[in-house]
Structures are given as structure tokens and as C-alpha cells.
Amino acid sequence: MQTHFAFSAFVLLGISAVVIADLPSPGNVTLQTLNTNYILKWEWEHRPGSKDNVTFTAQYLAKYKINSRKHKNDWKTMCVATSEHHCDFTAAELYYLGMWILRVRAQSNLHVSPWIQVEFCPDRDAAIGPPSAVVVKPVKGVLEVAISDPLSNRNTSMKEWVKSLKYIVQYWKDPLEMQKHKQLSTPRNLVTLSDLETWTWYCVRVQSRYDFYNKSSNFSPTYCEQTDGQMPYWQIFLYFLLSLALSFLIVLGLSFCFLKSFKVIKTTFYPSIQLPTPIQEYLGDSPGSEMPPLLTTESEVEICCDRLDILTTDTVDTDVVMEIHAPPQDSEQDGRNHSRHNSGDSGVYSTEEGSGSSQSSQALRGNEEVKLVKMGHISFHRERGPELDQRIQDACV
Template sequence: MDYYYGLVLFICCWIPGFGKLPAPINVTMDSFNFKNTLRWTQPADLEGDVIYIVEYKIDIPSNRVAYKRICITHEQQCHSSVITYRSYVRVKARKYSDESDWVTIHFDPYEETIIGAPDVTVSSRSGHLDVSFKGPLVGAELESLKMKYGELIYRVLYWKESDPAHVLNVSTSQSQDTLRDLEAWTVYCVKVRAYVPEYNKSGEFSPAICKETTNNESRKPSAPINVTMESFNFRNTLRWKKPDDLEGDVIYIVEYKMYVTLLFYMEHAPLICMEATNSSIFNIL
């Protein structure tokens, strides 16, 4: 009996892997604008009160670099925005005194993070479109993307709203640009994304913004609409409605002229039409 008890104790304590937990699976790092989250899946045969430990170390050629702990959690994810350089990241499961093997992945936020869309504003001026953009802001401390990568280019795509298949583009390293040589009184749509030349990496496009161009002159105001004359017992009132696109301090000018047509027959005489303004006097030529 003592022999079998000793054998079981030996197996439990000395044979490697006995009682070891299954390791987390599907370990991936999600990263958007340098905000990182390590995610994994709990194995189907791992149940009960399980905690996970997440650590990382920077990927540099040195034996003195040790792993640093990020999370001890019951969840199947760990916010890892503390990682700002290429690193090794690992996770393991623990249940009471039992542990799994580490699962390690390599992660480089500069290459793998998804770059979001910049904030874009578009304004119409003298036949041009002025486009300005900023961001996106990245990381836990909301740094500028240019501070992260150094060189940053904005790629601007624009097209006529009526002809979306014909897309033009310009690139700039500045925070604004002016789209010129546009057709007057035409609606153009604009979208912008950031591009990092060093990593040949493009960000997401901003939503399209559509604006109408003007020209170098002031635009003729829209005419009044629904113009009608109300008349009761020869008391007349002209009424109209203001167009939807007409704003600000607007005045209206009302004029009239009398239009009279006289029809009569004279032997060997033509049909005569005569017009007078603000007068009821007509002369027959």
C-alpha cells in the first residue's frame, strides 16, 4: 500500500506536465491608434475559477531585459497600451496552484496598429475648396500621429458628386490644402486619410464631405417662390415664400407695369398691340 501511495506522490510532484492546465488559444493583439488590447480564448476543457497573467518585454538584443506584468485578470482580454515599441507578449492560465504554459506572440504597434481617419473640415472660397485636417490622436496619452511616426502625409481624394467614378487626388505633408481648378457652382466630395511612408502604411478614410463651389463673384440670390396675388374687392396683396437657401437680412422689391392689348379691325389696318407703364394713355400709330 505504501508503495502505491509513494508512486502516486512521485507522479504528481515530479513528472513534468502532470496536472498542467491547457494554455489559452487564439491569442491576438487588437490595436487601433496605438490603443492595444490582447485577447484570447479559454480552452473548452478549462473550467472553474481561472485567472490569466499577461506580461511583456521589449524586443531588443539584451539578456537583461525581463518580462513586466501587465494584467492579472479573470477576463479573456488585457488592455496593453503600455506597449509602445515592438515587444514579446505572453499569457498563461492559472487555477489554484496549477498553471498552463506561456503562449507568446510578437507585436510591433508601429506596423500592426490600425490608423484611424483624421478629422476633416471643408470650406468653399472664391471658386476653391479649402481642406484642413488633423489627427488622428493616438495612444493612451493622445499624442499626434506625426509625433509617433515622424514623417506623415495626408492623401486627399476628391470628385464631382455627379461623377463619382472620376476621382482626383493630391498629397501634402501640411495640415491643410486648397483644391483649385474646380468648376463653379458644382458639388465636390472630399475624403482624406493619413499615410506613413516609412512603413508604407495607410490609415482609414474620413467620411466623405460634399460642398458646392462658388466663383469669384457673389452668387445671385435665389428668387422668391410660390408668388401669388390675393384680391378681395379689388384690394390686392402679393404674397411669396422665401427660398430655403436664402438666409440673412433679406429685403424684397415689388414693382408692376400695366400691360394692355387693344384689338380692333380697320380696313387695310394691321393688328396693333400697345404697352404703357403706369399709364392708361395709348396712342394709335
């Protein structure tokens, strides 16, 4: 019975050895690290003609447990049967100052490869990253550089793990003269660059440095800033003159625009072009025109016109009796009228002479009516008879 059991165990061990030896291990196992981010990478050379679906398993264990039979089963798996050629160990939260063993193997169906393991110490092997942020600003003729620490995977400062972390600050005067840079080393997060010229452009970049294991990060992006300083008096005076000239030009321009707009408005609403002479004569505006003006002011009416009242009877044949309110006549005309009335009253003239004198008086009165009508000095209170209208019309013609 014991012989049969020993034979069976020997057969199983031989089959197991054949199965393990049948699949090669992953090659070129390396770690890609930055601060507390760790990724284990490997290479796998696929055999031509093989139809096997190969997967990989990665594990980790503290180094002090590797030779202890008590902890030989304490391996913790991070990636199981993955087809990728890498495994992220960041979530494992490996102690930064500890020593760790990482291993990986390939498997396909019943075939597995031997484990390939690497020793890893984050404090010694993990790369340091550059500052998470750099701010450069001018302050009173100097440049202040504010440096933010590199961050862990939990967004905490790496100075929690690397106490002696410091920074290398490089700066140079002209963006094209980086080869002539200056640098300083400081553990502080706020650096003042004082040996600078005023009103000059400087470029700055920062690198993290861990001297214990001689580790240095890449440089941060380059930041360029101009220094400030007290402005010279001649420059202040020049700026004053320029501002004064600019203000004068602005006021001059606004004045020119205002005058131009005023002229345009005046020309539009009050044109300076006179009306042609025929139109002025027609409207009666030109001096010496025979045409009466279209409109007569009230003052002209009061000066040139007297009111004339004409009273007529209801019948057409009745003589028209007019009252003329005209300016007083001269003394000669008054004497002639007075002598005519005296001679009529005395009865010296005969009936024939009386009738002739009456007709002559009517003709004279008619001529005076026509003359007054033409002068615009009379007005009628009632409708005129046809004979008077015809007589006035003939006289006007």
C-alpha cells in the same frame, strides 16, 4: 543525505511538469491596435465537463532583456487572474519605436499553462488611424480642406512619432460618381482643391498614409460642399427683377388689405342703408312729412319763432291779457284796427254795438292766439286759465 535531497527534487520536478502540462495554453493570440492604443486578445476553448475556474495573466517586457539572466525577472504584469479573454496594454505606455514581448497564460487552481508570447513593434505593427477631423469650405471658387492629425491615447498628434505621415485626399464632382474620383497626396494639413468648377457640388474624403511600413488608415467620413464663384450678370439681373416683382406684390397685397379693412370699418360705423320710409316720416326726416322733426336746430327756432308773453291775473274769471310780439301786419289790417279804435273813441256806436264789437274783438283775438299757438309763435309767462286752455284745445281739434 544528498541522495535523499536529490530524490525529493526529482519528485517535485515531476509533479511540477505534470501540473504545467495538464492545462493547455490560450490560442490565437493577436493584437488589436490603433495609433497608441493596444489590446492583446486570445481564445480559450473550454473543455466539456470541466468545472475548473480558468483565469489568465498577461505580461510585457522589452525585447532586448529577453535573453538576459539579469532582467529575466523584469516582466511587468498588466492583467492578473482575469476571466476576460483580452488585456489592454494602452496604459503601459510602450515606447512607439521600441520592440516588445507580450505573453499570456492560463491558470486554474494549481494548474497553469505554458506562456504564449508575441513580438510587438508599435511603429511597425500598430495601425494608423484616419484624420481626427476634416473641414471642407468653399473659398473664391475653390475648396479648402483642413485636416487634423490622428491622435494618440494622450490626445497628441501622431506626427510626434510618425514624422513622414501624409494624407491621401480623394474628391469627385457628383455624390453619385465616386468611381470617377481624383486624388492627391500631401503631408500638409491644409489642402486647396483648385481644379474645380464654380457653383458645383464636390465630395471629399481623406486617408492617412505611412509609406515606410506601407500602412494606410481607413477613409474619413465623406464631406460634400458646393463651390462658389462670381455670379453672371444675367443671373444678377434676373435676381433684381425677381426681387422687384416680389416687392410690388407685397405692396399690392398690403394696399388691398388696407382698403378692405377701411371698407369694413366704414360699413360698420357708417352704414349706407337708408331707413325705411315709415320710420323716416315718423322721425320727420323725409321732405314733405307732416310730422314735426324730433329735434329742431337753433337757427330754425330763431327764424320761425317769435317770443309771446302772456300775462294773467290771479283769478280764473279775469280776462287774459297777452302781449304778442309778432311780425308786423300789413297796411290794410293796420287801417282796419285804426278805424275801429277811432269809431270806439268817437262814441258813434251804441252800447249794444259796443258790446258786440268787444265780443267780436275778443273772438278775433282768441282766434289769433290759437293760430299763433298752432304755429308755435307764442309762449306764456304765467299759468293759463282753464277757459283759454279749453278754447285753444277746441281750436286745435
